[in-house]
Amino acid sequence: MHGAGNDFVMLDLRGGAEPPSRAVTQKLGDRHFGVGCDQIISIEDPVEPGTVASYRIWNSDGSIAGQCGNGARCVAAWVERELQLPAGEPFVLSSPAGLHEVLPLGKGYYQVAMGVPSFDPRQVPLGAQIEHEALTYPFRDFEFSAVSMGNPHAVIVVPEAFMADVMEVGDAMQISPLFPQSVNVGFAQVVSRNELYLRVYERGAGETLACGSGACAAVAALVRRDMLDRKVSVALPGGRLQIEWPADDQPIRMSGPTAFVFQGELIV
């Protein structure tokens, strides 16, 4: 499946099937010697009351992630079809980052509640050298904001997202002691108070065509810096996501597309 071009191998692990080993996730993620994807997403039995399923996330390099926004929408589409849920009816999923209310919007579009963003440096996490929470932190000759959406994000405001040196800056930040668990690095160009161009150099996958949690993190960081209103259209290379953060203590709601690409059987 893919969500705005961020592509996934979805594994049906319901019934307690073994999660993939690191080697299997790397094999699945390999675009030449395996299937090829940005992340591997499992669909698993519900673990929380009131939920219909749970999911987990592995990046294509085999590392584990706590959240995946585009993946959450694809889990929603997969579950709605597989469990034959009543069309248009909301339901709840759980992930390592918590509970997620899903609202099917029709035509493969879903709204997912992605949780309340955290700016606490210990939550992101940032290295111990950062003692206090701040709107931005210095890195080389620029500054970044730090946000957790259940996974770590650094958000950099740039004049031209298209011209940003995503790989060089992204690589340098991911290996910096500032980010003990590495980081997803967003390059955000503010078009207006309701529109953002965004590119994301993801932890464990490199630059992807879209990053749902990255879009949420960028909106949260720039609302906090009074550079955006609370309802924003985020244009990424692979497609558009609608992000709304109703209030600081409310979950961010992300809406966007999903697509089924291919179904097969994995023989390991």
Ligand SMILES: N[C@H](CCC[C@H](N)C(=O)O)C(=O)O
């Ligand atoms: N690379 C991310 C996981 C996938 C996030 C992204 N694909 C999304 O849609 O949120 C991490 O290691 O935290």
